[in-house]
Amino acid sequence: MSPTLRATENIPILDPRLDPSDLFVASAGGKARHLSSLIRAGFRVPDFFCISAFVFDEFKKIHQIDERIDLYLSRAEPFETIEKIAEDLIIKSPFSSDFIDRLAQLIHAREWNEEWLAVRSSGLDEDGLAHSFAGQHSSYLYQRGLTAVTDSIRRCWASVYSARALHYRVEKGLRMKDLQMGVIIQKMVNSEASGVGFSVNPLHPLDRDTLVIESVFGLGEGLVSGELEADHYEVERETGKLKNRAIAQKQKALMRAALGGVERIALDPNKNSTSSLTDAQVNEVSQLCLRLEKHFSSPQDCEWAFEQGVLYCLQSRPITSIPNPAYYSKSINGASAILWDNSNIIESYNGVTSPLTFSFASSAYRQVYIQFCEILGVPQTAIRARESMFRNMLGLIRGRIYYNLANWYRLVLMLPGASNNKQFMETMMGVRQGLKPEVAREFQFDPDPISYRLDQRIRLLMGTVYRWWKVDSIIKNFREHFEYHYEQTRKLDFQSLPLTEHVKIYQQLDEQVLRRWHAPIINDYLCMIFFGLLKKLTEKWLPGAESASIQNDLLCGEGDLESTEPTKMLMRIASWVDKTASAQKTKNALLDKSTSELLSELMCDKPLYPELRAQIDEFLDRYGFRCINELKLEEDDLHDDPGFIIEAVRSYVKRKSYNISEMETREQEIRKKAESLVRARLRGPKLFIFNFVLKEARKAVKNRENLRFARTKIFGVVRHLFRGIGYQLHRMDKLHHPK
Numbered sequence: 109m110s111p112t113l114r115a116t117e118n119i120p121i122l123d124p125r126l127d128p129s130d131l132f133v134a135s136a137g138g139k140a141r142h143l144s145s146l147i148r149a150g151f152r153v154p155d156f157f158c159i160s161a162f163v164f165d166e167f168k169k170i171h172q173i174d175e176r177i178d179l180y181l182s183r184a185e186p187f188e189t190i191e192k193i194a195e196d197l198i199i200k201s202p203f204s205s206d207f208i209d210r211l212a213q214l215i216h217a218r219e220w221n222e223e224w225l226a227v228r229s230s231g232l233d234e235d236g237l238a239h240s241f242a243g244q245h246s247s248y249l250y251q252r253g254l255t256a257v258t259d260s261i262r263r264c265w266a267s268v269y270s271a272r273a274l275h276y277r278v279e280k281g282l283r284m285k286d287l288q289m290g291v292i293i294q295k296m297v298n299s300e301a302s303g304v305g306f307s308v309n310p311l312h313p314l315d316r317d318t319l320v321i322e323s324v325f326g327l328g329e330g331l332v333s334g335e336l337e338a339d340h341y342e343v344e345r346e347t348g349k350l351k352n353r354a355i356a357q358k359q360k361a362l363m364r365a366a367l368g369g370v371e372r373i374a375l376d377p378n379k380n381s382t383s384s385l386t387d388a389q390v391n392e393v394s395q396l397c398l399r400l401e402k403h404f405s406s407p408q409d410c411e412w413a414f415e416q417g418v419l420y421c422l423q424s425r426p427i428t429s430i431p432n433p434a435y436y437s438k439s440i441n442g443a444s445a446i447l448w449d450n451s452n453i454i455e456s457y458n459g460v461t462s463p464l465t466f467s468f469a470s471s472a473y474r475q476v477y478i479q480f481c482e483i484l485g486v487p488q489t490a491i492r493a494r495e496s497m498f499r500n501m502l503g504l505i506r507g508r509i510y511y512n513l514a515n516w517y518r519l520v521l522m523l524p525g526a527s528n529n530k531q532f533m534e535t536m537m538g539v540r541q542g543l544k545p546e547v548a549r550e551f552q553f554d555p556d557p558i559s560y561r562l563d564q565r566i567r568l569l570m571g572t573v574y575r576w577w578k579v580d581s582i583i584k585n586f587r588e589h590f591e592y593h594y595e596q597t598r599k600l601d602f603q604s605l606p607l608t609e610h611v612k613i614y615q616q617l618d619e620q621v622l623r624r625w626h627a628p629i630i631n632d633y634l635c636m637i638f639f640g641l642l643k644k645l646t647e648k649w650l651p652g653a654e655s656a657s658i659q660n661d662l663l664c665g666e667g668d669l670e671s672t673e674p675t676k677m678l679m680r681i682a683s684w685v686d687k688t689a690s691a692q693k694t695k696n697a698l699l700d701k702s703t704s705e706l707l708s709e710l711m712c713d714k715p716l717y718p719e720l721r722a723q724i725d726e727f728l729d730r731y732g733f734r735c736i737n738e739l740k741l742e743e744d745d746l747h748d749d750p751g752f753i754i755e756a757v758r759s760y761v762k763r764k765s766y767n768i769s770e771m772e773t774r775e776q777e778i779r780k781k782a783e784s785l786v787r788a789r790l791r792g793p794k795l796f797i798f799n800f801v802l803k804e805a806r807k808a809v810k811n812r813e814n815l816r817f818a819r820t821k822i823f824g825v826v827r828h829l830f831r832g833i834g835y836q837l838h839r840m841d842k843l844h845h846p847k
Contacts, residue, residue, distance in 0.1 A: 120160035121214060122290075124148070135160040137230030137290035142404075142424050149403050151396075151421045154226075156294035157214060161232055163207065164265050164289050171201040177269060178285055182844070187271035194269035199262050212254050215293075223295055224250045224364065227260035229267055230290040245273060245289070249327065250296055250364045257293065264291045297420050298364065299413035301384045302328035303338060305393050307401035307408045308345075310427050318351065319343050321393050323384040325375060326361035328411055328422075335372075336360055339384050343394045350390055355383050392419050400424045448503060448510040460507035462742040464830065469509065469739065473501040475622055477519060480629045483575075485568045486522050490558050494518070522558055575630050576804075583811055586627030590818050593620050597825050598733075602832025610833050614826075621822055628815040635808035642805045645798055650789055661782035665775035666806055670814045674731040676768050678753065681723050682760035683767075694720050698758050703751045711750065724753055733824020741827045742847075 122136050124144035136144070140158040147153050168174050176197060180190050215221060229245035246267035248260035267273065268289045277284055303323035309315045322331055322338040330336035337356035344351050358380055365371035385393070393412055396419065400408040410424040457465070478498055481491050491498075497515045504510075560568070575582065597613060605613075646659045685695050694717045697706055715721040728746055735745040735752075746752060760766045790798055831847065838846040 120162045121210065122158040122160055124156065124158070135162055135232070135288075135290060137161060137232050137288075138425075139228065139230035139423060140290050140292050141230075143292070145403075146400075146421055146424065151399070151403075152419065153421050154295045154297050155218070156292050157218075158230065159211075159261065159291040159293065161288040161290045164291075167198075167201070167203070167265070170204075171197065173197050173201070174286060181284055187274040190274065191269055191271045195263075195266040198266040199259075201262075203258060208254070208258065211258065215254065215257070220295065222252070224252050224298070224368070225257060226292070226294045226296050227251050227257055227264060228292040228294060229264040230292050231268060232288040232290065245270070249329070249370055250368045252368055256368060261291050265289050296364075297413045297415045297422065299327055299415055301325055301389070302411070302413035302422075303331055303384075303393075304328065305397040305408075305410050305412060306427060307397040307410075308427065309342075310407075310409070317345055319345050319394055319397050321385070321390060321397075323393075324361060325358060325379060325384050326363045326373075327370060328413065329370065330360070330362040330372070336362070341385070341390050343390065345398065348391055348394055350387060353383070355381060357381060358384070389414060389419070396421060446503075447513040448505060449513040450508065450510045453502075453509055453511055456737075456739045457509040458737055461504065461509050461740055463504070465739070465741045466502070466504045466509055468741060468826065470499070470502045472622060474498045475618075476625050476629060477501060479623070479625060480633070481519075481522060483571075483626060483629060484523060484633070485564070485571060486558065490522060494522070572633075576634055579627075579631060579634060579811070582630060583627045583815070586624075586815075587818070589624065590621060590822075593617070594818075594821055594825065597829075598821070600828075602828050603835045605832055605836075607833060607836050610829055610836070614829060617822065617826065617829075628812075628818070631808055631811045631815060634804070635812045638801055638805040638808050641801045645801060649794060649798065650786065658782050658785060661778050662786070662802055663806055663809055665772070665779040666810045667772065669810060671817045671820075674727070674734060677727055677731070678756045679760055679766040679768055681720075681727070682757045682765075684723070685720070685757060686761045686764065686766070691719065693717070695761065698754070698761060703754045703758075706754055707751060710754075724750060727753060733821060733827070738820045739823050741823070741830055743827075745824060745827065747828075 120135060122140070122144075124140075124147045127144075136158045140156075143153055143156060144158075173194070177190060177194055180193060226247065226249050228247040231245055246264055248263060251257050251260050268287045274284070276282075301323055303321060305322075306320045309318045309320050311320075312318075319342075321341040321343065323341070324331045324336050324338050331338045337358055339356050339358075340352075340354040341350060342352040343349065358375055360372050361375050362370050363373050396412060397408060397410060400410050400421070404424065404426065407427040408424050409427045411422040413420050413422055457469070478491060482488075497518050500512050501515050501519075502509055503512045593616075597617065600613070602610065642659060642662075650658060685691050685698060697709070697717060698720075701709075709716045710721050710724065728750060732747040732750075733745050735743045737743045738745075786798060786802075787795065834843060835846040837843045
């Protein structure tokens with residue numbers, strides 16, 4: 109390339125053959141950086157040059173694009189709205205004539221005026237070890253001529269503000285302002301076959317011996333998007349032996365459209381069931397994957413293509429779903445292997461969860477299970493030595509809470525009778541699949557297991573028996589203590605309190621409530637034991653198709669559950685509305701008016717329906733802390749939006765489904781039917797033992813549900829406490845919004 113076409117300070121255009129690597133690191137973006145590294149390392153990469161991110165910065169500055177988009181970001185506009193605004197601003201803004209001239213010269217110098225080109229986005233924080241923007245930013249294939257290329261450059265820039273890219277930034281905690289983007293201008297590979305290769309198997313974390321290749325005829329974009337069925341090849345990493353080949357029924361392929369761009373065409377029927385790669389080509393792609401892994405010192409996800417039998421490397425990025433290079437090393441041990449599971453906990457923390465909720469929940473789990481071990485007599489030295497385990501019982505992955513399951517197994521292994529405890533724990537946590545031996549071998553669960561002498565085991569057993577014997581009084585004392593502190597705090601006006609008072613109240617709750625959570629812990633342990641025993645006895649003594657449901661049927665209809673009282677109270681309100689003559693006007697309004705309209709008439713200083721308002725006020729006073737995701741501090745509760753109460757009562761009235769005794773009768777019938785089946789199948793000592801375990805399991809499950817309601821209450825108080833903190837910080841101009 110002529111030196112006269114080299115980059116200037118004002119319009120940096122980077123050439124991988126001429127520019128130093130540090131320029132690519134600083135201004136070309138992750139994709140271009142990788143490609144330039146590949147060229148220098150001798151990999152066959154289609155020729156390209158890169159428009160530096162400085163050009164985009166200058167373009168935004170001239171047209172004041174950052175200022176406009178930042179305004180919409182500060183207003184918390186939906187990302188879809190910001191995407192449309194950014195696209196409109198960028199696509200309609202003109203390039204400088206100087207840039208157009210230099211770009212034209214550069215294309216002409218490479219003799220690309222009549223060549224098909226790819227215009228590919230290259231974000232500056234893209235394709236790193238921590239973050240992969242695969243599929244987030246746009247690229248445009250088979251572009252020819254200056255007009256098509258410049259239009260594609262602008263569209264690449266606009267894609268940095270796409271809704272999916274902005275959501276990804278939020279998810280990863282990346283910056284939202286002053287976004288930068290390089291753009292690659294590259295000669296198109298007119299591929300006969302193309303695809304992706306993974307130097308390790310990304311879907312099976314314990315398989316460290318296999319690399320995976322997926323291939324289609326034509327362009328690989330259809331494979332990446334999932335639009336086309338792909339051939340699948342699994343290759344042994346060490347020997348190169350083809351272990352598995354799955355040939356897809358390929359009906360379509362992506363090819364160049366006549367006027368540029370890509371179109372989907374029907375494949376020649378002779379190719380429908382034909383392998384898109386020969387064995388020799390599979391081997392060639394395998395070697396490319398391994399060379400890339402060695403070059404980058406990490407597992408790689410690469411895109412490749414064959415043109416006239418020649419293999420090209422189009423792109424390579426780290427496989428970011430693999431947490432550690434030790435993942436595929438033969439020396440893997442428990443320190444590097446992590447096992448996540450969201451069974452059961454997804455019911456409490458459904459969907460994306462805020463960092464505040466996660467940190468509070470994680471702290472609560474730590475405190476509760478330290479107390480659990482202390483109650484069972486685990487030595488303090490052993491508890492202190494496992495502080496890291498207690499701090500990491502949960503994990504936050506892409507905004508979702510998971511059990512760090514390996515640490516739960518480590519917790520169980522601290523206790524006597526660990527093998528039985530493990531099975532009971534899996535049952536109580538709702539783990540869908542027990543830990544298989546081949547998986548367990550990957551973890552060094554407890555390198556320094558606790559050894560309990562016989563006298564220690566006897567003391568622990570006697571302590572468990574004592575707590576089982578006294579559990580009713582233990583729970584009674586806890587509930588009295590809890591209700592005292594709950595009533596002290598639940599009606600506080602947190603918005604009027606200073607921050608110092610918020611801190612004081614939080615510390616009091618932590619000290620007086622969370623650190624005295626002994627009764628729920630003791631009951632949960634008894635529940636784990638008796639529920640687990642009931643499951644074992646049911647499977648052993650009542651085998652057959654009905655054994656899968658009989659355990660739950662035996663536990664229903666227990667009654668006196670505090671957690672059901674809100675539903676029953678709503679049903680009583682519905683019954684009053686539907687059956688009371690004086691409530692006819694209220695009933696008509698409930699059925700005819702929208703929720704928002706009725707709320708405005710109810711929740712004002714002079715409500716139109718005072719009797720209904722009084723009952724709603726009573727419900728809010730008792731259960732206003734409730735909401736769909738009760739343990740998520742960021743959720744609005746019924747105090748924020750009482751519309752749920754109106755909608756629930758309306759639903760019960762419409763369906764006339766408010767007869768509490770009928771509901772309880774149905775549950776009793778299910779229970780009695782299951783009890784009859786037990787009596788028909790068991791006799792003598794077996795029936796006595798089964799009924800004893802059933803009785804204790806029922807009591808423990810009932811106590812667990814009532815004590816979980818206490819947890820819901822305290823989360824409700826903490827939610828309003830943090831709302832108060834947010835309100836004060838907003839008043840001090842430290843937060844944009846009080847929530």
